[in-house]
Amino acid sequence: MDTKTLTKDSPESSSAAKLLSVKDVCAGYDESLILKGVSIEVPERKAVALLGRNGVGKTTLLNTILGTVPTKSGSIEFDGQQIHSMAADRRARMGIGYVPQGRDIFPGLTVWENLNVSLRVSGSRGIEAEKRLDSVYDLFPVLKDMLKRKGGVLSGGQQQQLAIGRALLLKPKILILDEPTEGIQPSIIDQIEDAIYSIRKKGEMSVILVEQYIDFARNACDSFYILERGSVVEKGPIARLDDGLVERYLTV
Ligand SMILES: Nc1ncnc2c1ncn2[C@@H]1O[C@H](COP(=O)(O)OP(=O)(O)O)[C@@H](O)[C@H]1O
Ligand SMILES: [Mg+2]
Known part of the structure; x- marks a missing residue:
């Protein structure tokens, strides 16, 4: 040191x-x-x-x-x-939440499905889940417009936003x-x-x-x-x- x-x-x-x-x-x-x-x-x-x-x-x-x-x-x-x-x-x-180098998303799942995996893992439901999703959409509005698109067709930057959104939904410290x-x-x-x-x-x-x-x-x-x-x-x-x-x- x-x-x-x-x-x-x-x-x-x-x-x-x-x-x-x-x-x-x-x-x-x-x-x-x-x-x-x-x-x-x-x-x-x-x-x-x-x-x-x-x-x-x-x-x-x-x-x-x-x-x-x-x-x-x-x-x-x-x-x-x-x-x-x-x-x-x-x-x-x-x-401990992690967004690795490169983009950590499921390319074959839609944006919504990608986000939903994290919601399920974190056990968030109902209003709590809605609030968490809204806070991710506030940070990255583009995700809300692309919920039905497959993760793999997003641009690199959008995939990175999705990866960060997924990590945030896990409620890391x-x-x-x-x-x-x-x-x-x-x-x-x-x-x-x-x-x-x-x-x-x-x-x-x-x-x-x-x-x-x-x-x-x-x-x-x-x-x-x-x-x-x-x-x-x-x-x-x-x-x-x-x-x-x-x-x-x-x-x-
Ligand atoms: N899986 C691995 N197996 C063996 N050596 C590795 C592995 N990953 C990284 N290294 C080596 O560890 C050193 C540090 O790499 P890394 O931690 O990836 O650096 P940075 O993220 O600062 O670019 C490099 O010399 C790299 O070649
Ligand atoms: Mg590195």
């Missing part, structure tokens, strides 16, 4: 209670160790950007939090419980988004950005956002971590993410 002086607004000293705390985690695949002692904290109702060039271990860290990559050493605490030895499905049921704007046209990037901004403002959940599009991360998040070769090399309140850091760690 780096020893930089933490400012008042940094994740560790934030007055908000922490929801997720990853401590000194080492993890990887078979023989290859990818994460080399990573520590990050996500306070309740705050959005944290996880940044770094391709291949530094961002997705691996997300998968370690989700439980699809095993934790070799270190600990992960979520909502007051140690979760690093728990099965992935149990972690998901505790409220934390929403984890892995490069939601990758390969998406600018007009829809703005809508996704607005949606994440609005999720964060409502304060209903925490967010981890992995993003290459730095302005998006700046607008959507409260704090940031930068990974390089499996270690956290910089962190702090989002205002500290200046052009120097971007140049040093994030440009190609």
Whole structure:
């Protein structure tokens, strides 16, 4: 862990209670160790950007939090419980919502059926289900116009909106988004950005956002971590993410 002086607004000293705390985690695949002692904290109702060039271990860290990559050493605490030895499905049921890199929808089901799968899994019914759906349509009005279309015929950006909508209907305590704007046209990037901004403002959940599009991360998040070769090399309140850091760690 780096020893930089933490400012008042940094994740560790934030007055908000922490929801997720990853401590000194080492993890990887078979023989290859990818994460080399990573520590990050996500306070309740705050959005944290996880940044770094391709291949530094961002997705691996997300998968370690989700439980699809095993934790070799270190600990992960979520909502007051140690979760690093728990099965992935149990972690998901505790409220870890995930929108993976690429679009996680059922292409052969309609938009409505895709949303309905999440409603059923979350056990939402009646007025409660209507309210949840309305909040997703508020964020992404296009979905309401396309309920009868098959997921697979939507544009990439619309599929991403559907994937985020599905994750939200599961009522997560934390929403984890892995490069939601990758390969998406600018007009829809703005809508996704607005949606994440609005999720964060409502304060209903925490967010981890992995993003290459730095302005998006700046607008959507409260704090940031930068990974390089499996270690956290910089962190702090989002205002500290200046052009120097971007140049040093994030440009190609
Ligand atoms: N399933 C896997 N098996 C083996 N190595 C992997 C696997 N997934 C990723 N890696 C390796 O782990 C490193 C980190 O990858 P990743 O976490 O996907 O980085 P990022 O998301 O920051 O681009 C890379 O060297 C990548 O090749
Ligand atoms: Mg990745």
